[in-house]
Amino acid sequence: MANTLVQQALLSLDIDAARLLRRIEELGRIGRDPATGGISREGFSPADREARTYLMNEARAAGLVPAVDAAGNVVIRPRPVAHGEERQALMMGSHLDTVVNGGRLDGAYGVLAALEVLQTFEESGIEPRYEPVAVAFANEEGALFPQPFWGSMAIAGRLAGLPREPADHHGRPLREALRLAGGDLDALGSAGWPRGSVAAYLELHVEQGPVLERSGNRIGVVDAITGRIVLTLEVTGSAGHSGTTPMEGRRDALTAAARVVLATENLSRDRGLCRVATVGRLEAHPNTPNTIAGAVRMTVDLRDTDVWRAAAAEEALRYALRVIAESTGTRIEVVAETRSDPVSTSRTLQRAIENSADELGLPSEVLSSGAGHDAQMVADIAPIGMIFVPSIGGISHVPEEDTAAVDLVDGARVLLRTVLRTVDHAE
Numbered sequence: 001m002a003n004t005l006v007q008q009a010l011l012s013l014d015i016d017a018a019r020l021l022r023r024i025e026e027l028g029r030i031g032r033d034p035a036t037g038g039i040s041r042e043g044f045s046p047a048d049r050e051a052r053t054y055l056m057n058e059a060r061a062a063g064l065v066p067a068v069d070a071a072g073n074v075v076i077r078p079r080p081v082a083h084g085e086e087r088q089a090l091m092m093g094s095h096l097d098t099v100v101n102g103g104r105l106d107g108a109y110g111v112l113a114a115l116e117v118l119q120t121f122e123e124s125g126i127e128p129r130y131e132p133v134a135v136a137f138a139n140e141e142g143a144l145f146p147q148p149f150w151g152s153m154a155i156a157g158r159l160a161g162l163p164r165e166p167a168d169h170h171g172r173p174l175r176e177a178l179r180l181a182g183g184d185l186d187a188l189g190s191a192g193w194p195r196g197s198v199a200a201y202l203e204l205h206v207e208q209g210p211v212l213e214r215s216g217n218r219i220g221v222v223d224a225i226t227g228r229i230v231l232t233l234e235v236t237g238s239a240g241h242s243g244t245t246p247m248e249g250r251r252d253a254l255t256a257a258a259r260v261v262l263a264t265e266n267l268s269r270d271r272g273l274c275r276v277a278t279v280g281r282l283e284a285h286p287n288t289p290n291t292i293a294g295a296v297r298m299t300v301d302l303r304d305t306d307v308w309r310a311a312a313a314e315e316a317l318r319y320a321l322r323v324i325a326e327s328t329g330t331r332i333e334v335v336a337e338t339r340s341d342p343v344s345t346s347r348t349l350q351r352a353i354e355n356s357a358d359e360l361g362l363p364s365e366v367l368s369s370g371a372g373h374d375a376q377m378v379a380d381i382a383p384i385g386m387i388f389v390p391s392i393g394g395i396s397h398v399p400e401e402d403t404a405a406v407d408l409v410d411g412a413r414v415l416l417r418t419v420l421r422t423v424d425h426a427e
Ligand SMILES: [Zn+2]
Pocket: 095, 106, 107, 140, 205, 373
C-alpha cells in the first residue's frame, strides 16, 4: 500500500469488543431452554427465524444492508450495489442455526464476528479493494430439515436442480418454512455466486475439540476440513431362541455387528488408516433379551483430511466385512453411503491468519477440522480460510459449549487483521 497514513489507520483499526460480546449474549437467549441452558434453533424453525431477524435488525441499526437470498441465507453488505458496479467480495460468515439443545457459539460466533468486522470497516471509512460481505448461511446443521449445508451449497451453486421436494423429519415441506424465512424454493439457482465473484472466504469458528486447549495456543489456523464417509450396514443372520438354539451353527447378527464395531475402531486406532472411525448407531432386531438377533442396522463414520487415506480405510473395512460375514454365517450389506471430500484451505490465507495472530501476540498452531463447516461448500467457488478459537473442555453441540470472552474477542481481532491483510496483499 502506497499511502502510509492509510496503512497506519489500518493498523490501528480494532473491533468493538463490548459490542461483539453483547450481541453474543443477546443472540444466545434466542431458542434457549431455561432449564438446561441449551439452544435449540433448528434451521427454519421459529427460533431460527427470530435469530435471523435479530441479526438483520442489528445490521440495519449499524447502517448496513441485510437481504435474504432464495435459499434463505442472510447476506449483509455495506450498502446496496448498483448493477454493473459489483466488486469481488471478501466473504465472511458461518451459520445461526443449531442442533437440538446445542451451544450458543457454534456458528453464531462466526456470524456475529463477521458482522462486527464489516461494521468496523464501515465506521472506519476505509474503502477496501474488495467488498466485505457477511453471510449467515441457512440450515448448516440440518437438525430439522435433513439437508445440512443447505445455504452454503446454494451459494456454491450446488442446489440449482433438486431431485425432489425437500421436507423435514415429519414430512412438512421446506417450501413453506423457506418462504417464511424470506427464501424462494423455485428460485434457488439465483442464490449461487459465480466462481470468481468471491476473492476469499473466511470463517471464524469455535474449535469444538480439545487441541487448542491442550496446547495452550490461542488461535487455530485450519489447514484442511475433514472428509467423511458414512456407510449404513445391514447385518442379516437368523433369529432364534437364546435358550434352545445351540451355540453351534448360530448366525447371530449382533455378534457379527460387534466384530464390525471393533474392526471399525481398529481401522484408526491400531492400523492408522484414517484419522477417526466410529460406529455411532446400532439397532438390533428384535432386540429382546432372550432372542438371538436376526438383523442389525448400523452406521460407520470414517473421517480423514486425505481423500486417499479415507478411501483406503473404506477398502479395508469392506474387506473386514467380508471376513466377518463369512466367519459368523451372516450377510453384511452396505445399503447406503454418503461421502463428502476433504477440503484444503488456501495457503495464502493460512499465512495471513498466522501473521495476524503473531501481530496480536497470540500463539497459533496449524490444525485440521474434524467437523464439517460451510467453508467446505464455499471452497467450490473461492479460496477459503478458517480460524479456530479454543473450546473450553473441547466440547460442542451441548449446552456447556463455551469459549473464554478474551478468546472470542481475540478471534474476531484476528479475523479483522486477516481481512485487512487479504485486502492489502491479494491480486
Ligand atoms: Zn458450526
